[in-house]
Amino acid sequence: MRHVRLSVFAALGVAGVAYVAYGQGNPRPDLSGPRTLNPGAFPYPDSMDSVKAAPGQHKLRYEDSHIRLLEVTYLPHTVGDAFHGHPYPSVFAFPSARPAGRDVRLDAGDPAPRTEGSPPPGMSYPRCTTMVPQMPHRPENTSDFPDHFYRVEFKRVDGDEFKTKWATWYPYLKQRTTVWEWLKSSGERPFGQAAAPSSKPVSATARTLNPEGFPYPDSYDSVAVAPGQHWLRYEDENVRFIEVMYRPGERGDGLHGHPYSSVFFMDSPFARVEDEHLEKGPLNEGQGRGGPPPNMKYPMCSTMGPQSPHRPHNIDTTPIHFYRIEFKRLDGEGIKDHWREWYPQMATGQQK
Numbered sequence: 001m002r003h004v005r006l007s008v009f010a011a012l013g014v015a016g017v018a019y020v021a022y023g024q025g026n027p028r029p030d031l032s033g034p035r036t037l038n039p040g041a042f043p044y045p046d047s048m049d050s051v052k053a054a055p056g057q058h059k060l061r062y063e064d065s066h067i068r069l070l071e072v073t074y075l076p077h078t079v080g081d082a083f084h085g086h087p088y089p090s091v092f093a094f095p096s097a098r099p100a101g102r103d104v105r106l107d108a109g110d111p112a113p114r115t116e117g118s119p120p121p122g123m124s125y126p127r128c129t130t131m132v133p134q135m136p137h138r139p140e141n142t143s144d145f146p147d148h149f150y151r152v153e154f155k156r157v158d159g160d161e162f163k164t165k166w167a168t169w170y171p172y173l174k175q176r177t178t179v180w181e182w183l184k185s186s187g188e189r190p191f192g193q194a195a196a197p198s199s200k201p202v203s204a205t206a207r208t209l210n211p212e213g214f215p216y217p218d219s220y221d222s223v224a225v226a227p228g229q230h231w232l233r234y235e236d237e238n239v240r241f242i243e244v245m246y247r248p249g250e251r252g253d254g255l256h257g258h259p260y261s262s263v264f265f266m267d268s269p270f271a272r273v274e275d276e277h278l279e280k281g282p283l284n285e286g287q288g289r290g291g292p293p294p295n296m297k298y299p300m301c302s303t304m305g306p307q308s309p310h311r312p313h314n315i316d317t318t319p320i321h322f323y324r325i326e327f328k329r330l331d332g333e334g335i336k337d338h339w340r341e342w343y344p345q346m347a348t349g350q351q352k
Helices: 159-169 179-186 335-342 344-348
Strands: 006-009 017-021 058-063 067-074 084-086 090-094 101-105 114-117 127-131 134-141 147-154 230-235 239-246 256-258 261-266 273-277 287-290 300-304 307-314 320-327
Touching: 058 230, 067 134, 090 261, 090 300, 114 300, 127 261, 127 287, 127 300, 147 320, 179 230, 239 307, 335 344
Parallel strands: 017 101
Antiparallel strands: 006 017, 058 067, 067 147, 084 134, 090 127, 090 147, 101 134, 114 127, 114 287, 230 239, 239 320, 256 307, 261 300, 261 320, 273 307, 287 300
8 A cells, every 4th residue: 555645734714724635445436428517627537526526515506607606514523425526626615614524535645725714803803825736635523513615716817808708708797787687687696696675675774784893873884875886696694695796897787785794716817906984993994815825826716804884986997897805794713613503404414
């Protein structure tokens, strides 16, 4: 049997991860079948894609021609369903502490190159990481609390080509519209698209979204007051996933804020912007940043706490386009003791 190399270190914010090369004495998974997902960078069959090979740990929450949003969960003292990989470059969003674990890699070599991002100034979470396509592996959570995070995979990294191809890739960027207007006119309904909002008017005075962290009325929430720039793509009791866009020369529909802490996902250049603010507020306006993976220019990530009302103005000739996941609750270190009450579906094994 060949020598197995083992290294233990803190990676991706995990308390301790053991990376183990796959032993020669074990039968290898079936590697036959079509290889269509990202053949230039992922030389493995489509059947090893995470959502197919390890559906117990990877839940597809949103998908379109550009990206996929995955919710990833490894319950305490469990091993992934099977060896699986991630064909596309990714950005991870971590709202909480991560447990110690072990990761067996199918093929020898170093773990996938990545770049760590920092939390917002003065905060411990959220964090972010960027990573190249990830070869087949099989993680194991060896701790007493879950490993729970989100991952956006870029089927296409727009990069600098966004400057010349944006109108083809994103026809809804040609003129102001809302996600609901676009769905009606295009007939397209991407997997995971959030349900239409209630017709009930947003209160001009109520402060229910995150009263401890966002001291402004609900009526300042971005998806309510600036729907032309903030498209709600997915929502559940824990997170919101929003596609953000500002067309060339466009000013936001109105002054708006972001009640929750966020991770930003970016795979194209950021245009020049001027930002009008309601006031010099107490909220965290500083960002933590994560650069692209080694030897790549994109994707990138950044982190931010709740954001006070503002109104960006794109003063450039190309659009601004990125995604943000907003955490309605930052689990932080609390996941170690409260995960059963916060995620009863995990405690009962009834994850959807």
